Amino acid sequence: MPRTSTKAAAPVRRLAQDYRLEDQVGFLLRRAYQRASSNLVERIGAHDLTAPQFATLARLYERGALSQNLLGRLVAMEPANIRDVVLRLKKRRLVTTGRDPTDRRLILIDLTAAGVALVEQLIPIEIACTAKTLARLDATQKRQLYDLLGRLAED
Amino acid sequence: MPRTSTKAAAPVRRLAQDYRLEDQVGFLLRRAYQRASSNLVERIGAHDLTAPQFATLARLYERGALSQNLLGRLVAMEPANIRDVVLRLKKRRLVTTGRDPTDRRLILIDLTAAGVALVEQLIPIEIACTAKTLARLDATQKRQLYDLLGRLAED
DNA sequence: CCGATATCGTTATGATCATAACAATATCCC
DNA sequence: GGGATATTGTTATGATCATAACGATATCGG
Numbered sequence: 001m002p003r004t005s006t007k008a009a010a011p012v013r014r015l016a017q018d019y020r021l022e023d024q025v026g027f028l029l030r031r032a033y034q035r036a037s038s039n040l041v042e043r044i045g046a047h048d049l050t051a052p053q054f055a056t057l058a059r060l061y062e063r064g065a066l067s068q069n070l071l072g073r074l075v076a077m078e079p080a081n082i083r084d085v086v087l088r089l090k091k092r093r094l095v096t097t098g099r100d101p102t103d104r105r106l107i108l109i110d111l112t113a114a115g116v117a118l119v120e121q122l123i124p125i126e127i128a129c130t131a132k133t134l135a136r137l138d139a140t141q142k143r144q145l146y147d148l149l150g151r152l153a154e155d
Numbered sequence: 156m157p158r159t160s161t162k163a164a165a166p167v168r169r170l171a172q173d174y175r176l177e178d179q180v181g182f183l184l185r186r187a188y189q190r191a192s193s194n195l196v197e198r199i200g201a202h203d204l205t206a207p208q209f210a211t212l213a214r215l216y217e218r219g220a221l222s223q224n225l226l227g228r229l230v231a232m233e234p235a236n237i238r239d240v241v242l243r244l245k246k247r248r249l250v251t252t253g254r255d256p257t258d259r260r261l262i263l264i265d266l267t268a269a270g271v272a273l274v275e276q277l278i279p280i281e282i283a284c285t286a287k288t289l290a291r292l293d294a295t296q297k298r299q300l301y302d303l304l305g306r307l308a309e310d
Numbered sequence: 311c312c313g314a315t316a317t318c319g320t321t322a323t324g325a326t327c328a329t330a331a332c333a334a335t336a337t338c339c340c
Numbered sequence: 341g342g343g344a345t346a347t348t349g350t351t352a353t354g355a356t357c358a359t360a361a362c363g364a365t366a367t368c369g370g
Contacts, residue, residue, distance in 0.1 A: 013216055013271070019278045021213050021230070024285050026191035026206055028304040031231045033188050034357085035308050036181035041358085050325065050358095051181055058176050061168055069348055075176070076186050079349060081327055088325080105335045105348040116168070123174045130179050136306045148300045149183040151291045153190050189327090196328085205328095205355065224318055234319065236357055243355080260318045260365050 036133045043125050056085050061119045065110035094118060191288045198280050211240050216274040220265035
């Protein structure tokens with residue numbers, strides 16, 4: 001299987017010694033997330049659920065009904081973004097929405113019975129998927145990774 | 156600053172003990188990437204460059220002219236995705252495109268002089284940005300993180 | 311030489327993602 | 341009570357991101 005390459009000699013550029021893309025955490029994090037995400041879609045894609053959608057359902061499963069805004073913060077999504085996710089989940093009748101009578105700004109989101117059932121079906125798959133993503137790490141390294149990622153996102 | 160919370164008692168659900176969103180690497184990676192990405196946009200956003208766009212320019216700076224497809228692989232972007240990024244960079248005259256005469260399938264991408272100048276201006280900012288993202292980690296932890304992220308994306 | 315196979319790029323579709331500007335509603339504080 | 345301030349959700353805009361289907365071109369194998 002031939003791979004394309006350029007024959008032109010790479011120009012030795014002034015700052016190319018100081019800077020390598022591989023040294024930038026953002027780039028490494030993007031690649032690692034791509035890998036983790038594709039591992040998940042590979043396994044739950046048949047249910048037409050994306051990683052953010054599943055995270056949203058899982059959070060509701062853990063916590064029960066939440067306002068749309070709080071739900072968004074708990075899954076690290078902007079208001080405009082969580083809104084779209086909720087709309088899709090609602091269209092599939094995995095969640096319901098309703099106004100909070102005590103604070104009319106709030107939209108309360110909750111799982112339907114179908115939503116609960118789907119989450120419970122997918123949780124073991126998600127756990128296996130995380131295990132696969134971490135397959136190359138031993139127990140110590142896994143602990144380190146969680147600790148380090150936690151520090152990066154802290155606050 | 157009041158934060159919204161629900162008053163409804165959280166239902167104790169069957170699998171909630173086995174599964175926590177915070178234990179899923181994919182979720183942690185997404186949050187960490189969000190942080191790194193916003194650190195970057197905060198600093199180079201004034202130049203209207205996103206993280207993927209900068210990665211693309213940086214790769215071209217390192218390697219010189221590349222086919223669009225190879226460039227995409229080197230910055231971890233799908234063909235349909237790198238295409239759009241190249242179009243935007245081309246519109247801003249940061250890169251040029253041309254057919255490879257020896258293989259007419261290929262589109263060769265290269266930096267313009269303006270592209271080179273912009274990369275050289277932004278490289279120090281990007282390095283500082285990576286440092287900020289890693290600010291909470293000591294030298295040992297940084298090495299560990301790079302090693303672990305490398306393992307996750309390996310292959 | 312020529313058909314099978316592989317690669318490159320495009321198009322279309324749908325889901326994330328962030329930002330800014332905005333209206334509605336709550337809360338704070340004098 | 342009432343205005344300043346904060347929070348919630350929406351809308352609009354633009355950039356990523358992945359996938360599948362497709363035509364064009366190269367390469368491989370007999």
